[in-house]
Amino acid sequence: MDKDGHAIADAGLTTQLLRATEAWRNWRALLTLAATGVLFVLLAGTSAAGAGRGQFFLFVVGNLLGLMVLLTGFSTAGVLLMDQACGCPSRKLNVALADGASCALRYVVMAFGALVLTALYTLLVAMLLFVARIPGLGALLYLLLFPLLALCSTGVFVLYYFVFMLLGPALWSGATLQQAAARLYGLGLCKPVQAVVACLLLSLLVGLLAVLLGGATTAGTLFVSGLSVPILGEPDEFGGMLGPHRHGMMNGMAAIGWAGLVGSGIVYALVGAAVAAAMILGLCQVWSHLTADMDFATVEHAFDERMKGARDSAIQLRRDALERARKARDALRSDDATTAPTDKAAAPACPKCGAATHAGDVFCSECGTRLADPPQP
Numbered sequence: 001m002d003k004d005g006h007a008i009a010d011a012g013l014t015t016q017l018l019r020a021t022e023a024w025r026n027w028r029a030l031l032t033l034a035a036t037g038v039l040f041v042l043l044a045g046t047s048a049a050g051a052g053r054g055q056f057f058l059f060v061v062g063n064l065l066g067l068m069v070l071l072t073g074f075s076t077a078g079v080l081l082m083d084q085a086c087g088c089p090s091r092k093l094n095v096a097l098a099d100g101a102s103c104a105l106r107y108v109v110m111a112f113g114a115l116v117l118t119a120l121y122t123l124l125v126a127m128l129l130f131v132a133r134i135p136g137l138g139a140l141l142y143l144l145l146f147p148l149l150a151l152c153s154t155g156v157f158v159l160y161y162f163v164f165m166l167l168g169p170a171l172w173s174g175a176t177l178q179q180a181a182a183r184l185y186g187l188g189l190c191k192p193v194q195a196v197v198a199c200l201l202l203s204l205l206v207g208l209l210a211v212l213l214g215g216a217t218t219a220g221t222l223f224v225s226g227l228s229v230p231i232l233g234e235p236d237e238f239g240g241m242l243g244p245h246r247h248g249m250m251n252g253m254a255a256i257g258w259a260g261l262v263g264s265g266i267v268y269a270l271v272g273a274a275v276a277a278a279m280i281l282g283l284c285q286v287w288s289h290l291t292a293d294m295d296f297a298t299v300e301h302a303f304d305e306r307m308k309g310a311r312d313s314a315i316q317l318r319r320d321a322l323e324r325a326r327k328a329r330d331a332l333r334s335d336d337a338t339t340a341p342t343d344k345a346a347a348p349a350c351p352k353c354g355a356a357t358h359a360g361d362v363f364c365s366e367c368g369t370r371l372a373d374p375p376q377p
Contacts, residue, residue, distance in 0.1 A: 036073025
């Protein structure tokens with residue numbers, strides 16, 4: 001560790017990534033991920049059973065609880081493996097669970113913000129696509145808009161991928177949500193290529209590991225399933241293993257079928273826990289490598305100044321819009337007052353004293369001034 005508390009990357013990035021399987025020595029993280037995977041499978045199975053019986057409430061609650069368990073367990077393992085990546089003493093499970101729950105909540109907040117931005121971006125794309133409805137020029141405009149919007153959308157989703165990959169270790173290292181955003185902003189300014197290359201290398205290594213372990217697990221699962229069919233019977237359309245006595249043993253065999261499905265899910269959850277542990281430790285090592293020489297105080301100050309400038313610009317734009325709206329409203333009222341008809345025609349007045357006169361008056365009733373010549377007979 002350096003004087004600022006940053007992890008010093010004393011090995012190359014590739015070497016650190018190849019050591020990602022050292023996460024399997026961290027029994028606390030493995031236990032957390034395994035328990036998380038098993039509990040998630042049980043909740044998913046319960047929600048699926050509720051959906052099969054038409055119990056929509058059970059389906060929704062089961063999926064929400066499963067998502068909460070998955071995020072909390074993943075973040076708890078991330079906190080434990082970040083300690084390992086930084087060379088710090090591993091914290092106790094209860095402390096790591098509390099810190100992991102806090103990180104999971106911050107992750108959800110950031111995900112909600114990304115969802116709002118995605119909705120705004122979708123609205124913008126939809127508004128631009130409506131331009132292609134112009135008669136005559138619509139096809140030409142669509143020809144220009146489609147590749148541009150497709151490339152922009154690709155860039156947006158790729159950016160989401162890298163941001164949410166690195167957001168986890170930023171939070172697991174103890175940063176607040178604002179600090180994590182500032183440090184990601186600093187990486188994007190100072191080391192964009194290194195961050196992209198590191199994330200891609202880690203994705204390739206974890207993908208290869210998942211394929212190897214997943215293939216071996218599938219072979220073992222199919223082997224046991226193949227032996228189960230002649231012994232327990234063939235599966236029916238409800239997942240039950242029905243043998244010769246299908247009518248008398250339908251309920252029991254259906255339970256065995258569901259047990260087999262949940263059991264295979266548990267197997268894949270345990271294998272997935274091993275893959276997830278390697279990926280999390282790899283992310284922690286990537287984060288430590290990329291931020292080893294980063295001055296967090298300087299980066300966070302620059303981010304705060306950038307956000308302040310953006311807020312000031314937004315406030316000024318709002319003020320300008322309100323001022324333009326006020327001027328337009330005043331101009332409209334002025335036009336209405338100018339063009340509005342009067343209730344009654346203006347009465348004629350005496351040219352000398354200004355007193356009001358009536359049509360047909362020859363002399364002013366106030367000063368006696370002749371107003372008009374008398375009508376000729």
